Amino acid sequence: MRPRLGHIQFLNCLPLYYGLVKNDVLLDVDLVKAAPRDLARMLLADELDVAPIPAIEYARHADDLVLLPDIAISSFGEVQSILLLSTRAPAQLDGATVALADTSRTSQVLTKILLERHWNVRPHYVEMPPDLPGMLREADAALLIGDDALRAYWEPPLDLMLTDLGAEWTAWTGLPMVYAVWAARRTFAAERPGALADVADALNRSLLYCRAHLDDIAAYAAKWEPFPAERFQSYFDALQFRFEPQYREGLTRYFEEAHAIGELARVPELAIFGEETS
Amino acid sequence: MRPRLGHIQFLNCLPLYYGLVKNDVLLDVDLVKAAPRDLARMLLADELDVAPIPAIEYARHADDLVLLPDIAISSFGEVQSILLLSTRAPAQLDGATVALADTSRTSQVLTKILLERHWNVRPHYVEMPPDLPGMLREADAALLIGDDALRAYWEPPLDLMLTDLGAEWTAWTGLPMVYAVWAARRTFAAERPGALADVADALNRSLLYCRAHLDDIAAYAAKWEPFPAERFQSYFDALQFRFEPQYREGLTRYFEEAHAIGELARVPELAIFGEETS
Numbered sequence A, B: 001m002r003p004r005l006g007h008i009q010f011l012n013c014l015p016l017y018y019g020l021v022k023n024d025v026l027l028d029v030d031l032v033k034a035a036p037r038d039l040a041r042m043l044l045a046d047e048l049d050v051a052p053i054p055a056i057e058y059a060r061h062a063d064d065l066v067l068l069p070d071i072a073i074s075s076f077g078e079v080q081s082i083l084l085l086s087t088r089a090p091a092q093l094d095g096a097t098v099a100l101a102d103t104s105r106t107s108q109v110l111t112k113i114l115l116e117r118h119w120n121v122r123p124h125y126v127e128m129p130p131d132l133p134g135m136l137r138e139a140d141a142a143l144l145i146g147d148d149a150l151r152a153y154w155e156p157p158l159d160l161m162l163t164d165l166g167a168e169w170t171a172w173t174g175l176p177m178v179y180a181v182w183a184a185r186r187t188f189a190a191e192r193p194g195a196l197a198d199v200a201d202a203l204n205r206s207l208l209y210c211r212a213h214l215d216d217i218a219a220y221a222a223k224w225e226p227f228p229a230e231r232f233q234s235y236f237d238a239l240q241f242r243f244e245p246q247y248r249e250g251l252t253r254y255f256e257e258a259h260a261i262g263e264l265a266r267v268p269e270l271a272i273f274g275e276e277t278s
Helices: A010-022 A036-044 A055-060 A103-120 A131-138 A147-154 A163-175 A185-192 A193-212 A213-225 A229-239 A244-262 B011-022 B036-044 B055-060 B107-119 B132-138 B146-156 B165-173 B188-189 B193-212 B214-224 B230-239 B245-260
Strands: A004-008 A029-034 A048-056 A065-075 A082-086 A097-101 A124-128 A141-145 A161-164 A179-185 B003-006 B030-033 B050-054 B065-076 B082-086 B097-101 B124-128 B142-143 B161-164 B177-185
Touching: A004 A010, A004 A036, A004 B230, A010 A055, A010 A147, A010 A193, A010 A213, A010 A229, A029 A036, A036 A048, A036 A055, A036 A179, A055 A179, A065 A185, A065 A193, A065 A244, A082 A103, A082 A147, A082 A163, A082 B132, A097 A103, A097 A131, A097 A193, A103 A124, A103 A141, A103 A163, A103 A179, A103 A244, A103 B193, A103 B214, A131 A141, A141 A147, A141 B161, A147 A161, A163 A179, A179 A185, A179 A193, A179 A244, A179 B142, A185 A193, A193 A213, A213 B230, B003 B011, B003 B036, B011 B214, B011 B230, B030 B036, B030 B165, B036 B050, B036 B055, B036 B065, B036 B177, B050 B055, B050 B230, B055 B107, B055 B177, B055 B245, B065 B193, B065 B245, B082 B107, B082 B146, B082 B165, B097 B107, B097 B132, B107 B142, B107 B165, B107 B177, B107 B245, B124 B132, B124 B230, B132 B142, B146 B161, B161 B165, B165 B177, B165 B245, B177 B188, B177 B193, B177 B245, B188 B193, B193 B214
Parallel strands: A004 A029, A004 A048, A097 A124, A097 A141, B003 B030, B003 B050, B097 B124, B097 B142
Antiparallel strands: A048 A179, A065 A179, A082 A141, A082 A161, B050 B177, B065 B177, B082 B142, B082 B161
């Protein structure tokens, strides 16, 4: 049976998808497209074998999962697609209301970390669908992520302050931010280590391909989306798929900060496939 | 927006899938895998733009659909994956009970046509899940299709007579049998004829590729399925994707026969994309 590989059907994973197609990987895996939150649920329910899942979901289920060593959705500084839009500066949001898009748990926690630990304010939070006018009718600031955030980044609303939370995280911590990781169930890694290694290799080959062809990929994205290629080029440059030691350090720091504000019961060790500790 | 193309996730469409991947078509369409019956429903509900659907479903909704000109799932003679397994010869099934797998409406109607019009018998029919022992506990014959039928074809059950309904159709009519067609909604063809032509071209390129690489595809199939490559080679040779005039004649004959036994209210004209009649 082909390994069942989850895929995030957002623009952030389009470069990887391009690499998967160009490397014929879709012959060797059964690719299942879904939203990140659904992918985590499906992975834990044994409906998928490997999947990109939100970083915070990994932390909550670390005992059941292992991470692929060479891939993550991450940024070192600006990310462009995780934005706080606010009527006043973030450091002035004490006691204000912040609307959090209900599409990303990892970014919700990142927003709270930055507000409470970096800017030292205590707002009230409300979770809402990612509709900017609706959010700002009820709140003083709104977290947008993904394709919704990109649109706001590319066509900034007048009168709103726009804060890139990836840039803020790196400015504050000096570390990269890891938004999503590729995880497998530990049982799958134990029962089919060869299959998991093949999936990891295929992802790495696809990443190498996509890094070497970002021009083509930006042109391809612009063919199907209402924004010019240069904007995709800039976005794909900002978005890293890196997970080397400095990135893992950023991820652990994120877990520590999430724990400090009560969003995570404990800080998990990172269990990396093929790098088992004794 | 990328055209949404349905795909049948059975072995019969594996050669085409291989061609789609090798031609990078998955960059230009949004491929949605499902069972044939679901694909027809999704196409009519505007959840897909183009899809392979059972021949009989096309006939029932012909006013809303157009057909792609160069692709179908068809056979000229033996098909291997649509089988009647019976305790006595089909011509001796008058008054007997025939269990029809509930997975394919086109094959159910083909079975009734052959029994009633070719073998001149009048059995009772019961629709059941495709489980051979369960079917034969309640019936004297069982229609199996798809992967279930292939397994029976490759490892024939003792004491049962095995009849290939594709072979019987061609022996009786002298014509090919068309099991599934690729259809688009007429509204999509009218609004986005260029996109539909692109999808048709991509499918044709993929078919050319797959016909030139059946050896590779058989080896690929054998890698993931518990049967040797020679069997897939033989199956993919039997399975045609042809839809030229003789095949269309076979399809119309099938509709006429279905009409004759009361399974179709009327025999539709074949409306072919790019071949509009005046």
